[in-house]
Amino acid sequence: MSHLLEVKNLDVKFDTDEGRITAVENISLSVDQGEVLGIVGESGSGKSVTAKSIMKLNPGNTSYNEDAEIILDNENVLQFTSKQDLKKIRGGKVSMIFQEPMASFAPAIKIGAQMVEQLLIHKNINKDEAKSISINMLKRVGIADAEKRFNQYAFELSGGMRQRAMIAMALSTMPKLLLADEPTTALDVTIQAQVINLIKDIIKEYQMGVIFITHDLGVIAQVADHVAVMYLGSVVEKGPVNEILKNPKHPYTKGLLQALPDINNLDAPLSPIPGNIPSPLDRPTGCVFRTRCPHHNPEGKDGKIKMKLIEVEPGHWVDQCGIQCGQNG
Amino acid sequence: MGDNLISVNNVSVNFDYQENFISKKQKIHAVNNINIKIKKGSFFGLVGESGSGKTTLGRAILGANKISSGNVIFHDDERDYDLTDINKQDLKEYRKKAQLIFQDPYAALSPRMTVRDIIAEPLEVMKITNSRQETDERVRDIAAKCRLNIEHLRRFPHAFSGGQRQRISIARALVSNPKFIVADESVAALDVSIQADILNLLKHLQSELNLTYLFISHDLSVVAHVCDVVAVMYLGHIVEMGPSRELFKNPKHSYTKALLSSIPSIDPEKRSEAIELKGEIPSALNPPPGCVFRTRCPNPGIDCKGGEITMGLTEVEPGHWVDQCCVL
Ligand SMILES: Nc1ncnc2c1ncn2[C@@H]1O[C@H](COP(=O)(O)OP(=O)(O)OP(=O)(O)O)[C@@H](O)[C@H]1O
Ligand SMILES: Nc1ncnc2c1ncn2[C@@H]1O[C@H](COP(=O)(O)OP(=O)(O)OP(=O)(O)O)[C@@H](O)[C@H]1O
Ligand code: SF4
Ligand code: SF4
Ligand SMILES: [Mg+2]
Ligand SMILES: [Mg+2]
Numbered sequence: 001m002s003h004l005l006e007v008k009n010l011d012v013k014f015d016t017d018e019g020r021i022t023a024v025e026n027i028s029l030s031v032d033q034g035e036v037l038g039i040v041g042e043s044g045s046g047k048s049v050t051a052k053s054i055m056k057l058n059p060g061n062t063s064y065n066e067d068a069e070i071i072l073d074n075e076n077v078l079q080f081t082s083k084q085d086l087k088k089i090r091g092g093k094v095s096m097i098f099q100e101p102m103a104s105f106a107p108a109i110k111i112g113a114q115m116v117e118q119l120l121i122h123k124n125i126n127k128d129e130a131k132s133i134s135i136n137m138l139k140r141v142g143i144a145d146a147e148k149r150f151n152q153y154a155f156e157l158s159g160g161m162r163q164r165a166m167i168a169m170a171l172s173t174m175p176k177l178l179l180a181d182e183p184t185t186a187l188d189v190t191i192q193a194q195v196i197n198l199i200k201d202i203i204k205e206y207q208m209g210v211i212f213i214t215h216d217l218g219v220i221a222q223v224a225d226h227v228a229v230m231y232l233g234s235v236v237e238k239g240p241v242n243e244i245l246k247n248p249k250h251p252y253t254k255g256l257l258q259a260l261p262d263i264n265n266l267d268a269p270l271s272p273i274p275g276n277i278p279s280p281l282d283r284p285t286g287c288v289f290r291t292r293c294p295h296h297n298p299e300g301k302d303g304k305i306k307m308k309l310i311e312v313e314p315g316h317w318v319d320q321c322g323i324q325c326g327q328n329g
Numbered sequence: 330m331g332d333n334l335i336s337v338n339n340v341s342v343n344f345d346y347q348e349n350f351i352s353k354k355q356k357i358h359a360v361n362n363i364n365i366k367i368k369k370g371s372f373f374g375l376v377g378e379s380g381s382g383k384t385t386l387g388r389a390i391l392g393a394n395k396i397s398s399g400n401v402i403f404h405d406d407e408r409d410y411d412l413t414d415i416n417k418q419d420l421k422e423y424r425k426k427a428q429l430i431f432q433d434p435y436a437a438l439s440p441r442m443t444v445r446d447i448i449a450e451p452l453e454v455m456k457i458t459n460s461r462q463e464t465d466e467r468v469r470d471i472a473a474k475c476r477l478n479i480e481h482l483r484r485f486p487h488a489f490s491g492g493q494r495q496r497i498s499i500a501r502a503l504v505s506n507p508k509f510i511v512a513d514e515s516v517a518a519l520d521v522s523i524q525a526d527i528l529n530l531l532k533h534l535q536s537e538l539n540l541t542y543l544f545i546s547h548d549l550s551v552v553a554h555v556c557d558v559v560a561v562m563y564l565g566h567i568v569e570m571g572p573s574r575e576l577f578k579n580p581k582h583s584y585t586k587a588l589l590s591s592i593p594s595i596d597p598e599k600r601s602e603a604i605e606l607k608g609e610i611p612s613a614l615n616p617p618p619g620c621v622f623r624t625r626c627p628n629p630g631i632d633c634k635g636g637e638i639t640m641g642l643t644e645v646e647p648g649h650w651v652d653q654c655c656v657l
Contacts, residue, residue: 043492043520145612151348160379185517188379188547189591190606215520218593241597259522263550270525270554279478
């Protein structure tokens with residue numbers, strides 16, 4: 001069976017005054033119906049850019065490589081140019097929950113009106129039906145007095161309510177693929193649990209595929225089936241969630257897990273991965289993690305090695321250099 | 330008031346809600362009768378339900394929201410500022426001393442300004458520096474502390490990832506050397522490593538610059554690590570407050586217990602051991618009488634007088650306060 005979504009060898013570059021920025025390099029991912037793929041990784045590692053590519057939402061200064069493919073439902077999204085085609089991936093087959101809730105609601109239009117309009121564009125229903133679907137969705141994401149909140153502007157809602165309203169809007173069209181970019185960062189943990197359960201129910205009910213971007217490894221553990229770990233535009237490790245969290249191989253993945261604050265050990269210092277993320281303008285040659293890797297050997301091959309994923313256990317892929325350092329360290 | 334920097338006394342904040350022009354005005358009870366004292370040099374944590382009034386309270390303390398009743402006093406070294414009754418000149422002074430790091434960095438950063446100008450703006454608006462050179466130095470200094478590269482300074486915010494933008498807003502808040510910072514979900518958008526990094530930075534600056542923080546966050550592990558005192562909010566009320574270790578080890582209020590049980594486990598095999606909250610989520614437009622948590626409380630005790638009692642904190646251990654209805 002073919003995948004719902006398959007991203008093959010994707011590079012994303014931005015032209016800026018200071019030159020060409022490589023935000024994403026040679027990424028391949030797939031998502032099946034009813035599956036949740038989690039993406040984790042350092043800030044600036046290209047998670048949002050990857051998700052936006054799937055809806056062709058990156059700005060005008062973006063370029064994609066010619067041999068890249070983003071196959072959704074057997075069509076290559078990167079070839080889409082007509083309005084009709086773009087409509088299919090923007091709110092039709094694909095919905096996105098954006099990282100910044102404020103950015104996705106127009107400030108001067110009530111949130112209810114925006115939800116209704118969206119539904120009218122993509123579904124063959126009338127206004128009243130759209131309104132009742134919207135209010136029902138607002139209730140399901142845990143918004144009290146949904147009928148009244150429906151009549152408010154985004155700035156009148158709390159941060160977490162805005163985020164939930166956006167989740168409600170994205171789910172209301174029942175897309176085939178949901179791109180959720182840090183969808184629960186503004187929610188308290190009880191509401192977060194509720195929203196995660198809702199998303200899981202809907203995935204089951206509609207066999208939706210989901211890309212779930214988050215830096216919260218606890219959330220990843222709760223929702224994802226598979227995980228891809230990104231660093232500076234590359235996927236350095238990917239595999240089943242259990243494998244990645246319990247048996248991480250790449251030094252970057254290990255570093256991320258060690259940086260987690262442990263609520264059961266408050267005396268432990270917070271331990272970030274040392275060093276700075278290199279600028280995407282000068283990505284390190286060879287292994288992208290080498291400027292911060294604790295196992296980096298200046299005499300070694302790190303600088304010359306080519307980034308390439310290798311399967312170490314069934315379904316568990318690690319960057320080839322990551323395998324060696326995993327064993328040495 | 331000796332070692333307190335901020336006193337919040339019986340503060341309530343309401344907003345108006347009106348369905349349309351002809352319908353009756355209703356009130357959103359965002360913050361209800363809140364009393365807190367924030368000690369100088371402390372890291373005061375504010376956690377709680379989404380929509381419970383944390384941002385509103387933080388903004389009220391900064392003088393950025395009207396206060397419907399009660400008062401907020403800022404005890405500076407030389408004098409007190411009463412924010413409920415403050416003139417323009419004093420408010421200007423106060424704004425130098427108290428800064429906000431926003432919840433939503435996207436909305437907070439002007440798209441038409443370079444990162445350098447965004448960070449420099451408070452210095453220029455408040456006329457803190459005397460020359461462009463001095464401004465540049467301070468901007469570079471704080472940018473480096475927030476792990477932004479020099480070359481980043483020339484770019485516009487749209488070219489940054491969410492986490493990078495958050496570091497820009499942190500740099501902007503810290504550049505004027507304030508005494509008091511309200512950090513509203515300031516690390517929520519950051520990956521764990523940078524989060525740890527920024528928290529270490531905030532801690533470090535706290536001792537170096539003698540800063541006091543009101544730290545609003547949904548991330549309880551983070552709060553447990555950095556905060557000395559924590560207050561838990563639910564539907565406009567503080568339902569529990571105390572020294573952070575004590576509160577996390579020994580939560581008393583049913584809402585606090587449910588909250589702590591819901592922290593997602595990093596172990597994929599341990600999905601969902603959370604105390605699930607069922608029942609109607611009450612609305613700030615129409616809060617239930619008596620205990621505000623009553624409609625969802627998973628374990629109202631035999632003695633629970635939830636329906637009758639008025640909300641108010643009782644001290645159960647030194648410094649550990651719990652809503653009285655949950656104690657009785
Ligand atoms: N329009 C743009 N022009 C130039 N550079 C850009 C643009 N959009 C993104 N970038 C750069 O691309 C890189 C990847 O950004 P992206 O937003 O995908 O990061 P992210 O992984 O989502 O991070 P975060 O966790 O902080 O949200 C960053 O270095 C960012 O500065
Ligand atoms: N400008 C406003 N106009 C009308 N209502 C408002 C306004 N600002 C806040 N509110 C309301 O006040 C209540 C408290 O909101 P607040 O933003 O303080 O919550 P919060 O605790 O910060 O939540 P979150 O964790 O989701 O950010 C909510 O019901 C919200 O809708
Ligand atoms: S190749 Fe070298 S620098 Fe890169 S992850 Fe492996 S050990 Fe670390
Ligand atoms: S007073 Fe009763 S209903 Fe309210 S939180 Fe306590 S036990 Fe629950
Ligand atoms: Mg992002
Ligand atoms: Mg808030």
